[in-house]
Amino acid sequence: MLLPELKTLYKLEWKQFSRSQGQWLFPVMLFILVIVLFTLGVDPEAKRLQEMAPAVIWCAFLLALLLALDHLWRDDYQNGVLEQMLIHTESPLQLLLHRVVIRWVLSIAPLLLCLPLAISMLQLPIGIFFPSMLALLSGSFVFWSLGSALSALTLNDRRPALMSLLLLPMAVPIVIFGSRVIKQSAVGESVSALVLMLVGLSILSLSITPWIMHAGIRLNLD
Amino acid sequence: MYSLEAKNLCKWRDHFCVFSGVSFTLNSGESLWIRGDNGAGKTSLIRILAGLSNADDGELLWNNESFLADNSSYQGALHYISHQQTLISHLSVLESIELLFPLLGAKAASDISLSLNDVGLAGFEQQKVQNLSAGQKQRLSLLRLLLRNKPLWVLDEPQSHLDREGQAWLFSTIERHLKNKGMVIIISHAKDLPLTHVKSLDL
Numbered sequence: 124m125l126l127p128e129l130k131t132l133y134k135l136e137w138k139q140f141s142r143s144q145g146q147w148l149f150p151v152m153l154f155i156l157v158i159v160l161f162t163l164g165v166d167p168e169a170k171r172l173q174e175m176a177p178a179v180i181w182c183a184f185l186l187a188l189l190l191a192l193d194h195l196w197r198d199d200y201q202n203g204v205l206e207q208m209l210i211h212t213e214s215p216l217q218l219l220l221h222r223v224v225i226r227w228v229l230s231i232a233p234l235l236l237c238l239p240l241a242i243s244m245l246q247l248p249i250g251i252f253f254p255s256m257l258a259l260l261s262g263s264f265v266f267w268s269l270g271s272a273l274s275a276l277t278l279n280d281r282r283p284a285l286m287s288l289l290l291l292p293m294a295v296p297i298v299i300f301g302s303r304v305i306k307q308s309a310v311g312e313s314v315s316a317l318v319l320m321l322v323g324l325s326i327l328s329l330s331i332t333p334w335i336m337h338a339g340i341r342l343n344l345d
Numbered sequence: 346m347y348s349l350e351a352k353n354l355c356k357w358r359d360h361f362c363v364f365s366g367v368s369f370t371l372n373s374g375e376s377l378w379i380r381g382d383n384g385a386g387k388t389s390l391i392r393i394l395a396g397l398s399n400a401d402d403g404e405l406l407w408n409n410e411s412f413l414a415d416n417s418s419y420q421g422a423l424h425y426i427s428h429q430q431t432l433i434s435h436l437s438v439l440e441s442i443e444l445l446f447p448l449l450g451a452k453a454a455s456d457i458s459l460s461l462n463d464v465g466l467a468g469f470e471q472q473k474v475q476n477l478s479a480g481q482k483q484r485l486s487l488l489r490l491l492l493r494n495k496p497l498w499v500l501d502e503p504q505s506h507l508d509r510e511g512q513a514w515l516f517s518t519i520e521r522h523l524k525n526k527g528m529v530i531i532i533s534h535a536k537d538l539p540l541t542h543v544k545s546l547d548l
Contacts, residue, residue, distance in 0.1 A: 128447065135444040142435040203429030204445070210396050210420055211450030218448075345398045 128212070129221060136225040146194065150187035151233045157183035158241045169246045176245035177305035181298045183241070184234060184259060185266055189287055191230040192270040195223070196340065200278050206344050209337075219271075219340070220333045227267045235259065251308040254318065258304035261321035262297040268328040269293050275339030297321070346373045347408060347422065347496050347528060349394075354403035356389050363389050364548050367403070371544070373496070376519065376529040378538050381548035387532045388428065390548065391501050394530060395425040419497075424450065424490050428501040428532075430482045434475035438466060438485060441474060442492070451489035460491045464514070479506040487515065490522075498522060498529045516540060 140147065161179050165171060199205040212218045235256055242249060270290050277286045300321050304314045348370065355365040364386035371377050381387050392398040393405070396416065405412035407419040433445060442457055461467045464484040474482060483506040490498060498519070504512045516539045519529050523542060531538070 131444055131447045135448065138436065138440060138444060139433065144435075199433075202433065203427050203431040204433060204449070206397055207425065207427070207431050207449040210423070210425060211448065213417060213421075344392075 132221055133225060140229045147233055150190045150230060151237055153190055154183045154187040154234055154237055157186060158244055162244050172246050176247050177302035180241055180305060181301045184263065185294055187234055188230060188263055188266060192274055195226055195271055195274055196278055216333045216337055219336050223268060223271045227264060231263055247309055251305055254308040254314045255305050257318050258301045258321055261318065261325045262301040264325040265297055265328045266294055268332040272332040272335035272339060275336040278343040348372050349528065350406040352404045354393060354400045356386060357401045369546055371528050373526040373528060374523050374542060376523055376531060376540055376543045378543050378545045379532045379548065380545055385548040387548055388501060391499055391532055395499050396420055422495055423497045423499060424495045425499045426486055426501065426503055430486045432474045432482055432485060435473060437471050437473050439470040441485060446489055446492060449489060451492040460488055463491060464488050480508055480511055483507055484511060496527050498527065500531045502532050504533060
């Protein structure tokens with residue numbers, strides 16, 4: 124894709140985001156609500172909360188992203204914009220990839236802004252913010268790119284839960300590694316190996332999923 | 346000079362033959378009117394011609410080269426207007442032209458206000474697409490044809506939602522395009538098309 128075309132795509136995505144009538148707020152609200160309900164539902168003893176907190180943060184985060192993933196392709200598929208974009212670009216893979224990255228950034232940014240709130244509600248030390256953010260950034264990208272591919276493959280499927288049911292089992296390694304990052308950083312242990320593992324997974328997903336997305340969308344258009 | 350040739354195109358859907366043996370040749374300055382009842386396969390055919398779907402059998406030749414071998418030059422020469430209006434509802438008319446249309450193969454090269462005037466949307470620049478009437482949305486979709494000159498126009502029911510004046514504008518624009526050695530493939534349920542040099546293909 125040429126630079127002017129990319130600039131136009133980024134501007135269009137930003138415009139759509141800013142005009143989405145607060146659609147971006149729904150995943151944020153889901154994230155906060157899951158954390159609030161959890162803290163209200165269990166014994167408020169700090170030690171018990173801290174034990175469960177890493178898994179809760181990750182589950183709430185991934186569920187919130189799942190909500191955002193639903194709109195990744197569907198709206199533009201239904202109004203015909205997606206098919207027109209694909210036939211008029213010289214590099215459809217690049218177009219899809221950039222779109223996935225832009226939407227990921229726009230979805231994850233408000234969630235990360237809520238992370239300090241979640242950390243304090245779950246009575247975790249605020250020092251875990253930076254390693255947790257790194258883990259959430261890389262882990263969520265793996266989840267997002269896998270979700271983008273599955274959502275492209277199931278575009279024509281009318282069972283709304285299908286994509287979620289296929290995607291959530293794939294999130295098991297992300298949740299395991301990601302939770303360990305939060306757990307280990309809370310007790311001051313090194314987390315660089317785990318974070319690197321998540322970064323490696325995100326690079327791997329980045330190199331595979333654009334082809335699946337493209338094939339999935341073409342399959343649904345045919 | 347351009348040429349598009351279809352040889353024995355065939356499309357199946359779930360063991361059901363949508364159409365078969367579709368052949369035609371189209372040269373610069375000619376138009377093809379695809380006709381047929383509902384479900385005859387008009388849109389399926391036009392989606393194959395737009396490169397969105399694959400034929401199960403047969404061959405498409407663009408300038409005597411296989412479509413599959415030379416897909417990019419074909420798609421660079423193509424304007425495809427589908428029966429969907431291909432617009433984003435919360436963008437304004439001007440934003441659609443500046444941000445959406447360049448990604449749909451129609452970057453505005455000339456004065457936008459002139460083109461808006463041409464399609465009867467002058468004064469609606471800041472109006473959101475969701476507030477336009479169906480006819481105005483169709484005019485905005487068709488504006489893509491004017492923003493960038495491409496030889497092959499593939500149009501799926503382009504006159505739907507247009508009033509009499511809008512239809513007159515559309516067909517005069519098509520006629521002008523044909524005079525400039527362009528090519529047009531059009532699906533229409535009209536009884537007659539006010540075009541010269543029109544071939545018809547019945548499905």
